[in-house]
Amino acid sequence: MLAPTLLSAEEERTNFEPRVPGSAGWTSRPESGRSAEAWPAPEAKAKPAVSRARIMVVDDMADVQELLSDFLEEEGYTVEAFGNASDALLRLDEFRPRVILLDILMPGLSGLSVLEQIRATNPEVGIIMVTGIGDDTVARQTLALGAFDYVTKPIDFDYLKRTVETFLLMRGT
Numbered sequence: 001m002l003a004p005t006l007l008s009a010e011e012e013r014t015n016f017e018p019r020v021p022g023s024a025g026w027t028s029r030p031e032s033g034r035s036a037e038a039w040p041a042p043e044a045k046a047k048p049a050v051s052r053a054r055i056m057v058v059d060d061m062a063d064v065q066e067l068l069s070d071f072l073e074e075e076g077y078t079v080e081a082f083g084n085a086s087d088a089l090l091r092l093d094e095f096r097p098r099v100i101l102l103d104i105l106m107p108g109l110s111g112l113s114v115l116e117q118i119r120a121t122n123p124e125v126g127i128i129m130v131t132g133i134g135d136d137t138v139a140r141q142t143l144a145l146g147a148f149d150y151v152t153k154p155i156d157f158d159y160l161k162r163t164v165e166t167f168l169l170m171r172g173t
Helices: 009-013 062-072 085-095 113-121 137-142 157-169
Strands: 053-060 076-083 099-105 125-130 148-152
Touching: 053 085, 053 125, 062 076, 062 085, 062 157, 076 085, 085 113, 099 113, 099 157, 113 125, 113 137, 125 157, 137 148, 148 157
Parallel strands: 053 076, 053 099, 099 125, 125 148
Antiparallel strands: none
């Protein structure tokens, strides 16, 4: 094994991260004229630790359930989806989600009443309301009732991703 290479002041200023040459993860940069041991190889981008969280999707529209579930699973989350609030509430204690995406307007139990029930029994769960309502008044009411945030349909997936990650980072999970 080769000894560590000393860096010039200029190399240190370029944010070069010194490692022991010859170890795994090193490659060459032909344009530099350095040997294969001189430069760290690009590392695969790892999913953030928050991606292991469980998320529950509750929406009466099957296509929205599928769309949200597929997106969140691709982001690395464990997802369970439900077409009505009653089934979701029955599974809540066993699945123990960190985040719930909850539709506001559903047949049977509305998202508003479910939000209140979950807040009363599971205050640590992050609830993100999903709405197709054009008026923000009801969505803003959900914030007053304890929802973390709300997203509107059609879903802005970048915003949804940031919202979920923000909640999880704030809660340390």
